Amino acid sequence: MHFKGTALALLLGAGAFGLSGCGGGGSGDSARVAQTVDASKNGVISVALDDNEGYIHVKGNFQFNLIGTDKDGKATNLNEQASWTLSDPRLGNIKNGLFTASGQVGTLTLTVSYAGLTDSQNVVLTDANLIGITVEHASGSVDVCKNTQFTAKTVFNDPHHYNYPLTWSLVDSASRDLASFADETKPELSTKKSGAVKVVAKGKDNDGKVITSPEYILDIDPSIVALVLTSDKSTDMNQGQTATATATAEYRSGPNTVITANAALRSSNETVMTVNSTTGLINAVAGTRLGTEVNLTAICDETPAVLPLKVFKPEIRNMEIVDETGALTSTESLQVRVGADIDPRIKVNYVDSGFDPEVYTGKDVAWKFVETSGYDQEKITIDGASGLIEVDASLILTVNLILTVEARITKIGGIDTEVGSDGNELKDTIKVTIKP
Amino acid sequence: MCKRLALVISAMGGIVSVGAQAAEENSLAFHASGQAVYTQIKASGEEFSPPLFQLKADIEFTSGNMDGLGLQGLVTVPMSDDEANGLTLEVTQQSGIYVTLTNPDTQPEDLRVSVLLGYASTEIETLLPSLGEEAKHKDTYSDFSWGFSLQDQIVDGKPFYWTLDFLRYYKSDDLRIDGLGLGVTYAF
Numbered sequence: 001m002h003f004k005g006t007a008l009a010l011l012l013g014a015g016a017f018g019l020s021g022c023g024g025g026g027s028g029d030s031a032r033v034a035q036t037v038d039a040s041k042n043g044v045i046s047v048a049l050d051d052n053e054g055y056i057h058v059k060g061n062f063q064f065n066l067i068g069t070d071k072d073g074k075a076t077n078l079n080e081q082a083s084w085t086l087s088d089p090r091l092g093n094i095k096n097g098l099f100t101a102s103g104q105v106g107t108l109t110l111t112v113s114y115a116g117l118t119d120s121q122n123v124v125l126t127d128a129n130l131i132g133i134t135v136e137h138a139s140g141s142v143d144v145c146k147n148t149q150f151t152a153k154t155v156f157n158d159p160h161h162y163n164y165p166l167t168w169s170l171v172d173s174a175s176r177d178l179a180s181f182a183d184e185t186k187p188e189l190s191t192k193k194s195g196a197v198k199v200v201a202k203g204k205d206n207d208g209k210v211i212t213s214p215e216y217i218l219d220i221d222p223s224i225v226a227l228v229l230t231s232d233k234s235t236d237m238n239q240g241q242t243a244t245a246t247a248t249a250e251y252r253s254g255p256n257t258v259i260t261a262n263a264a265l266r267s268s269n270e271t272v273m274t275v276n277s278t279t280g281l282i283n284a285v286a287g288t289r290l291g292t293e294v295n296l297t298a299i300c301d302e303t304p305a306v307l308p309l310k311v312f313k314p315e316i317r318n319m320e321i322v323d324e325t326g327a328l329t330s331t332e333s334l335q336v337r338v339g340a341d342i343d344p345r346i347k348v349n350y351v352d353s354g355f356d357p358e359v360y361t362g363k364d365v366a367w368k369f370v371e372t373s374g375y376d377q378e379k380i381t382i383d384g385a386s387g388l389i390e391v392d393a394s395l396i397l398t399v400n401l402i403l404t405v406e407a408r409i410t411k412i413g414g415i416d417t418e419v420g421s422d423g424n425e426l427k428d429t430i431k432v433t434i435k436p
Numbered sequence: 437m438c439k440r441l442a443l444v445i446s447a448m449g450g451i452v453s454v455g456a457q458a459a460e461e462n463s464l465a466f467h468a469s470g471q472a473v474y475t476q477i478k479a480s481g482e483e484f485s486p487p488l489f490q491l492k493a494d495i496e497f498t499s500g501n502m503d504g505l506g507l508q509g510l511v512t513v514p515m516s517d518d519e520a521n522g523l524t525l526e527v528t529q530q531s532g533i534y535v536t537l538t539n540p541d542t543q544p545e546d547l548r549v550s551v552l553l554g555y556a557s558t559e560i561e562t563l564l565p566s567l568g569e570e571a572k573h574k575d576t577y578s579d580f581s582w583g584f585s586l587q588d589q590i591v592d593g594k595p596f597y598w599t600l601d602f603l604r605y606y607k608s609d610d611l612r613i614d615g616l617g618l619g620v621t622y623a624f
């Protein structure tokens with residue numbers, strides 16, 4: 001082995017870059033330095049865990065909060081910056097203060113540190129049995145097409161309250177016509193029509209028996225007075241362009257509210273434009289030179305909104321005759337034998353570089369032979385609309401015959417067209433060799 | 437601890453062992469350097485640059501099977517601390533050991549480029565008086581380290597070289613320690 005060569009040195013150097021990715025595995029509490037720097041910027045001089053019972057159910061989780069206070073008493077949440085540790089990691093894990101139980105009963109000490117300041121508390125993990133649930137809501141009503149949050153008060157066979165896994169549902173089909181829970185594990189209700197809905201929360205006790213809350217009746221108020229649809233881009237869209245539509249509702253009281261996800265967005269013609277009814281993302285799929293009209297519609301509790309849009313096909317820069325395969329490959333000439341035919345195509349290039357060249361599919365194209373004599377016009381023909389060239393088998397040729405074919409785009413979208421955006425006529429010629 | 441780091445350390449040990457055996461049949465060159473180091477320590481979006489003075493010594497094979505392979509050790513002493521937002525940060529100690537890889541075809545008058553792979557340890561002291569009793573902390577950060585070194589002869593025929601180094605001493609999600617050194621090397 002002879003250790004020579006720049007290549008080997010460079011190879012090992014490259015290896016060094018790869019190895020650099022293993023940073024952070026070394027010793028030293030690097031988080032503490034970052035926290036101390038952070039403390040120097042936010043002025044925190046003391047930290048404390050937010051008050052809590054210290055009891056967590058083995059099926060649940062709990063969000064702890066570390067609050068930092070500066071010399072003026074201003075509080076800052078330090079959950080993401082702090083270092084959280086558990087005395088017994090078998091009982092659960094914690095990240096940014098969110099403790100998730102592993103399912104085991106026990107007691108542990110939670111310690112959280114920030115810039116060398118620490119706080120700790122005991123945490124008891126219990127398997128208390130669920131015996132009752134009560135659904136609660138802040139006001140008992142919500143404006144139609146808004147989302148609203150419920151809370152559940154759980155009752156266990158001990159005096160504590162726990163975060164406990166529950167599912168949320170609407171009791172009957174009449175309620176489900178008016179609203180829905182997008183995620184049944186989350187207490188957020190999306191509403192779309194006014195009326196009264198019946199909501200329940202369910203959970204399983206330690207024996208697997210389903211405990212259901214009493215029905216909670218929420219009023220969805222018919223308080224919408226107007227609905228407006230807007231786009232973050234021009235309503236004249238180019239084919240392939242995307243934009244985001246927003247549905248904003250005006251209510252009898254309170255501020256205007258964006259309700260896009262609850263406004264049942266729809267496109268009047270999905271071949272022209274599609275819309276994601278949740279995000280409001282609209283996509284101009286296919287348009288025309290003069291623009292294809294399409295309506296984006298929204299509705300909330302029978303209050304409609306319409307946003308007229310127009311999708312344009314991009315402007316043609318120039319055109320070129322290519323062979324019948326439509327492979328878009330430029331060619332100097334075409335060839336066809338006696339008794340055969342050839343169907344050349346037109347390739348168009350667009351002004352906008354975002355649109356790739358393609359075979360032209362417009363109808364108003366005029367094809368012809370440039371020569372008006374010197375060949376048998378009955379046995380060599382060209383279709384003026386499609387460009388199909390047919391050579392009759394009865395044609396007698398002893399040598400190649402070369403003719404010139406011209407194609408011209410005469411109208412685009414029904415409008416007479418003379419020139420492309422490059423200033424030249426939208427026409428092209430090509431030699432066609434007819435072989436015996 | 438990163439498994440790849442363990443491999444590097446093992447490899448360094450192996451190279452030293454092989455090198456000792458090979459020393460009898462290969463020529464060796466010794467270098468000593470002194471250089472000022474601009475250190476950049478980045479944490480929580482803030483950068484500190486406490487200047488350091490670094491002493492380095494290396495031994496390198498100049499012929500035979502191990503030509504171009506060397507071993508370098510460095511120690512650093514603080515020249516000053518740096519301060520931002522009332523936080524004073526000082527590198528109180530730094531040391532490292534590296535395998536150096538140099539193109540063996542490099543002549544004394546050529547620009548000499550070396551790759552350094554090794555292990556470094558940096559002790560950082562922070563002082564933030566507003567934290568009261570917890571104001572002062574000292575922690576040592578050790579991990580795989582890598583870098584590059586450029587050397588060029590100052591005067592033809594003389595064994596003195598300008599040296600320009602870049603070394604990454606430590607990197608984690610919370611902290612990054614880099615150093616850019618400029619100094620003079622003497623070749624024995």
